[in-house]
Amino acid sequence: MEPIHIKYLELINITMKNIFYTFLFICSFSYGQNYYYSVNNSSGEIPALTDNLRRDYDALVPASIITDGNGVITWEDQGSDGADVDRFSTFLGPQTGTDGGGYPYVDFEGSGDHLFVNNALMDAAAAAGGMTMVLVQNSGSQADARPVSEGNTTQNNTTYGPIATPQPAGIKNRAYIRNSVNSTHLDNTSTGDLYDDTKKVITVIDIGTNLKIWSGSTLLVDEDYTRSGAMNCNVFILGALRRLTYSSVWVGLMYEVLVYDVAKSDTDRATILSEMETKWGI
Numbered sequence: 001m002e003p004i005h006i007k008y009l010e011l012i013n014i015t016m017k018n019i020f021y022t023f024l025f026i027c028s029f030s031y032g033q034n035y036y037y038s039v040n041n042s043s044g045e046i047p048a049l050t051d052n053l054r055r056d057y058d059a060l061v062p063a064s065i066i067t068d069g070n071g072v073i074t075w076e077d078q079g080s081d082g083a084d085v086d087r088f089s090t091f092l093g094p095q096t097g098t099d100g101g102g103y104p105y106v107d108f109e110g111s112g113d114h115l116f117v118n119n120a121l122m123d124a125a126a127a128a129g130g131m132t133m134v135l136v137q138n139s140g141s142q143a144d145a146r147p148v149s150e151g152n153t154t155q156n157n158t159t160y161g162p163i164a165t166p167q168p169a170g171i172k173n174r175a176y177i178r179n180s181v182n183s184t185h186l187d188n189t190s191t192g193d194l195y196d197d198t199k200k201v202i203t204v205i206d207i208g209t210n211l212k213i214w215s216g217s218t219l220l221v222d223e224d225y226t227r228s229g230a231m232n233c234n235v236f237i238l239g240a241l242r243r244l245t246y247s248s249v250w251v252g253l254m255y256e257v258l259v260y261d262v263a264k265s266d267t268d269r270a271t272i273l274s275e276m277e278t279k280w281g282i
Contacts, residue, residue: 048268055079055259085115110251114240120233123160126206130263138199139252150233
């Protein structure tokens with residue numbers, strides 16, 4: 001007969017294993033809640049998030065952010081395009097960090113540390129009838145900086161900047177849509193509370209003739225416009241404008257960027273907002 005203390009040790013061992021596996025299950029389930037809508041997950045529980053999702057730069061996917069001693073080298077795209085953005089080799093890359101709530105971010109410090117890929121999307125989608133861009137960020141007021149934009153690396157005019165920080169007067173969030181000859185400025189686009197050093201979700205929907213911008217659930221911009229000719233963007237940028245040179249450098253914390261090649265419905269937009277706010281503790 002085995003000694004009683006051996007039996008107790010076996011029982012304790014089994015109990016501890018059960019507790020451990022239960023803990024692992026809970027952790028994996030909780031962690032998975034951040035990614036259950038990912039395009040890499042075929043379950044697709046929330047079509048509003050997955051349908052037409054072309055690009056997704058997500059700081060909550062640690063393996064997607066590749067760094068070295070000079071900062072971020074590459075931020076890998078989790079969307080269907082696989083359009084990874086890289087740092088411009090002349091500069092240090094953005095840094096990484098974690099906010100007070102434990103949420104990771106990419107820190108664009110304003111030293112020219114933008115990320116880009118020679119594969120534009122937003123302007124062409126808007127011109128074809130619909131583009132939705134969702135930006136989770138935290139930044140303060142700064143003059144005419146571009147957190148997300150497109151340009152043309154062969155000439156210095158073509159620019160698609162659907163969202164910017166305030167102009168020097170501090171009262172405008174000028175959208176800028178320019179081909180090689182003509183410009184379309186949406187000058188009467190109030191910034192509201194987009195850039196007040198708090199974490200928030202910004203949504204932009206451009207249908208090629210009308211541009212809307214939301215701060216959370218508040219519609220700040222709803223402006224009709226007329227495009228002044230065909231565009232020829234060939235580069236997508238996070239943290240600046242990039243053409244022959246770079247400009248309009250943005251300073252702030254970027255948590256996630258989603259780009260869809262359709263104009264999302266009000267219902268889908270509200271669903272995406274709710275999921276992003278939950279995911280990022282807003």
